[in-house]
Amino acid sequence: MTATLVPLVVLLPLIGSACTLILGGNRRLQVMVSTATLSAVVVIAAVLLALTQADGPTVVYLGAWDAPFGITLVVDRLSAIMLLISAIMLLGVLVYSIGQGVADRHRETPVSIFHPTYLILAAGVFDAFIAGDLFNLYVGFEILLSASYVLLTLSGTGERIRAGVTYIIVSLVSSLFFLSAIALIYGATGTVNIAQLSVRIAELPGSVQLILHLVLLIAFGIKAAVFPLSFWLPDSYPTAPAPVTAVFAGLLTKVGVYAILRSETTIFRENDLGTLFLVVGGLTMLIGILGALAQADIKRLLSFTLVSHIGYMIFGIGLGTEAAIAATIFYVVHHITVQTTLFLSTGLIERIGGATSMTRLGGLLKLSPLLGVLFFIPAMNLGGIPPFSGFLGKTALFLAGAQVGTPLVWVVVAIGALTSLITLYALARFWNMAFWRGRDEVEGYTSELLSSVQEAPEGATIVATRTMPPLMLVATTALVVVSVLLTVFAGPLFDLTTAAAHGIVDPSAYVSLVFPGGVR
Amino acid sequence: MNASLTLLVLCAVMFGSGVYVMLERSLTRVLIGFLLVGNAVNILIFIMSGAPGLGPILGAGVDPDDISDPLPQAFILTAIVINLGVTAFMLALIYRSWWLAQLGDEGDLVDDESDDEIEAGRAADIVRSAAQDDDAIQQIIDASDEEPEEVEHR
Numbered sequence: 001m002t003a004t005l006v007p008l009v010v011l012l013p014l015i016g017s018a019c020t021l022i023l024g025g026n027r028r029l030q031v032m033v034s035t036a037t038l039s040a041v042v043v044i045a046a047v048l049l050a051l052t053q054a055d056g057p058t059v060v061y062l063g064a065w066d067a068p069f070g071i072t073l074v075v076d077r078l079s080a081i082m083l084l085i086s087a088i089m090l091l092g093v094l095v096y097s098i099g100q101g102v103a104d105r106h107r108e109t110p111v112s113i114f115h116p117t118y119l120i121l122a123a124g125v126f127d128a129f130i131a132g133d134l135f136n137l138y139v140g141f142e143i144l145l146s147a148s149y150v151l152l153t154l155s156g157t158g159e160r161i162r163a164g165v166t167y168i169i170v171s172l173v174s175s176l177f178f179l180s181a182i183a184l185i186y187g188a189t190g191t192v193n194i195a196q197l198s199v200r201i202a203e204l205p206g207s208v209q210l211i212l213h214l215v216l217l218i219a220f221g222i223k224a225a226v227f228p229l230s231f232w233l234p235d236s237y238p239t240a241p242a243p244v245t246a247v248f249a250g251l252l253t254k255v256g257v258y259a260i261l262r263s264e265t266t267i268f269r270e271n272d273l274g275t276l277f278l279v280v281g282g283l284t285m286l287i288g289i290l291g292a293l294a295q296a297d298i299k300r301l302l303s304f305t306l307v308s309h310i311g312y313m314i315f316g317i318g319l320g321t322e323a324a325i326a327a328t329i330f331y332v333v334h335h336i337t338v339q340t341t342l343f344l345s346t347g348l349i350e351r352i353g354g355a356t357s358m359t360r361l362g363g364l365l366k367l368s369p370l371l372g373v374l375f376f377i378p379a380m381n382l383g384g385i386p387p388f389s390g391f392l393g394k395t396a397l398f399l400a401g402a403q404v405g406t407p408l409v410w411v412v413v414a415i416g417a418l419t420s421l422i423t424l425y426a427l428a429r430f431w432n433m434a435f436w437r438g439r440d441e442v443e444g445y446t447s448e449l450l451s452s453v454q455e456a457p458e459g460a461t462i463v464a465t466r467t468m469p470p471l472m473l474v475a476t477t478a479l480v481v482v483s484v485l486l487t488v489f490a491g492p493l494f495d496l497t498t499a500a501a502h503g504i505v506d507p508s509a510y511v512s513l514v515f516p517g518g519v520r
Numbered sequence: 521m522n523a524s525l526t527l528l529v530l531c532a533v534m535f536g537s538g539v540y541v542m543l544e545r546s547l548t549r550v551l552i553g554f555l556l557v558g559n560a561v562n563i564l565i566f567i568m569s570g571a572p573g574l575g576p577i578l579g580a581g582v583d584p585d586d587i588s589d590p591l592p593q594a595f596i597l598t599a600i601v602i603n604l605g606v607t608a609f610m611l612a613l614i615y616r617s618w619w620l621a622q623l624g625d626e627g628d629l630v631d632d633e634s635d636d637e638i639e640a641g642r643a644a645d646i647v648r649s650a651a652q653d654d655d656a657i658q659q660i661i662d663a664s665d666e667e668p669e670e671v672e673h674r
Binding site for chain 2: 135139142146149150153156158161162164165168169172173175176179180182183184186187192
């Protein structure tokens with residue numbers, strides 16, 4: 001039963017994509033097919049999580065070829081959690097984009113290509129989460145990246161092509177790193193099966209392990225936007241349409257974080273890169289958030305906070321204890337939800353206010369109090385204000401750090417607390433300007449707060465429509481509710497992530513799962 | 521593990537020249553660089569498959585030690601297919617950015633020295649034919665856009 005469900009999470013979006021491509025002329029059918037597909041995946045992911053929680057992880061050998069010869073799909077608790085949260089986000093953003101497309105009715109987002117590409121992106125994300133071997137992970141990455149190239153350069157305006165070129169070339173380079181890493185790992189161990197690698201890598205000399213590890217980390221680091229490999233992100237994400245940016249910000253970097261998490265816990269369990277991770281994590285937090293401080297444009301600001309908060313996850317992975325991994329998984333779930341929601345409310349701000357720069361926005365709270373709530377809750381959540389899940393996730397990470405308690409860890413914890421404060425400052429400043437400031441105050445307004453901010457390099461003119469289509473509002477509200485639910489049910493969720501962490505900190509459990517009879 | 525020196529040198533040369541070409545500003549050269557490095561990686565996978573042998577089909581009288589490792593070949597095939605798709609997309613992207621550059625709207629998008637050498641008349645011809653292509657594509661898009669409208673009005 002479970003075994004038949006696992007491949008469906010990849011197959012259904014692919015079939016749905018083919019159907020929506022055939023139905024290109026009929027928007028209504030297209031919308032129905034893609035919504036139904038992603039709803040089905042949400043249900044399957046929820047069932048998979050429940051079954052995994054009840055009966056333990058599932059391993060599927062495709063075509064009945066036993067590991068390590070065939071393609072292995074593994075759904076443990078970590079994969080199931082990631083599948084469910086990403087499916088929910090993808091569905092929410094899809095509904096939002098339908099609302100936007102129906103309202104706009106122009107060529108800004110040609111729906112006929114949007115739906116098939118979006119479903120392929122979903123298939124790639126899901127495939128990466130359930131991949132049991134490195135090469136399948138690579139294929140998953142390529143599926144989602146190819147789809148993301150199309151989504152980012154949608155309708156091919158000059159601005160998007162320019163941003164897309166940076167993104168595509170950087171992604172291509174990271175793919176080449178990944179493929180080279182696979183080649184080298186295969187040469188050294190003769191396998192790409194993650195479970196078998198976990199055993200064989202440990203038998204290699206330390207220097208060989210280090211080289212393989214670093215090549216793989218560079219590939220994943222580019223995708224996860226870890227400093228100093230994060231330079232491409234703030235330039236390329238903000239130019240895409242709001243729903244596309246939301247799903248990229250929420251999910252694509254987290255697929256990279258998931259890959260790092262998997263490789264650190266399962267493939268390279270014994271390593272001495274913990275210090276590197278802590279330093280890089282601290283720098284990612286600090287440099288990302290300092291970038292965010294200088295931005296007037298909310299989309300760019302949020303892109304910088306996205307980079308910055310990846311640092312928390314890298315910090316958790318660097319600590320490597322079970323508590324830290326559990327906190328990291330919790331933080332990943334929280335961050336996927338909050339970052340997606342924030343970008344969706346930014347899309348609404350764009351429609352209501354006709355701008356995304358805090359120097360030109362004003363009086364939004366009076367125009368739409370509901371939008372104020374929809375922006376305020378995720379913004380405070382991201383800033384780490386109690387009692388929201390951002391606060392809980394950060395506290396859990398800091399507590400895990402305190403248990404380790406080396407001087408370097410305390411430094412990174414301090415940086416983390418500082419980053420959290422600066423995030424709050426950056427978002428509160430935007431809130432003050434865009435929501436609390438009166439509409440009539442915008443002209444000739446001077447403030448200490450605005451003295452250091454920079455406008456986006458190329459400000460496209462946005463037409464304020466002054467209306468929020470109900471479907472966009474419903475989707476954003478639903479995702480805000482999900483983020484609040486993560487806070488309300490933080491206890492059970494934390495139990496779940498602890499169980500997931502328990503399942504991955506000991507690689508032997510993963511190995512005996514894939515190879516019940518032991519590794520040959 | 522035995523590795524062929526010829527393949528190793530070929531792989532290194534392609535890697536080196538590919539990275540060099542990728543560092544150019546022109547998108548076309550970046551694409552050529554990507555193709556070179558992509559194929560260098562494919563050769564790297566091939567080197568990693570160990571000594572070549574018989575076709576990987578097990579049958580009577582075939583010693584498994586004599587046959588080639590089939591898995592890297594499957595990797596290379598997959599990588600070639602992915603590279604093909606990405607190359608097609610990159611070509612479309614290059615065409616689009618060149619077209620935008622011709623418009624003068626985003627003139628600094630492509631900084632290709634060879635562009636200056638194209639004679640003005642020839643460039644105008646290319647722009648004209650490209651415009652016709654784009655019009656034709658736009659008509660198709662328009663046609664597919666209008667259909668659902670009609671369905672809804674009925």
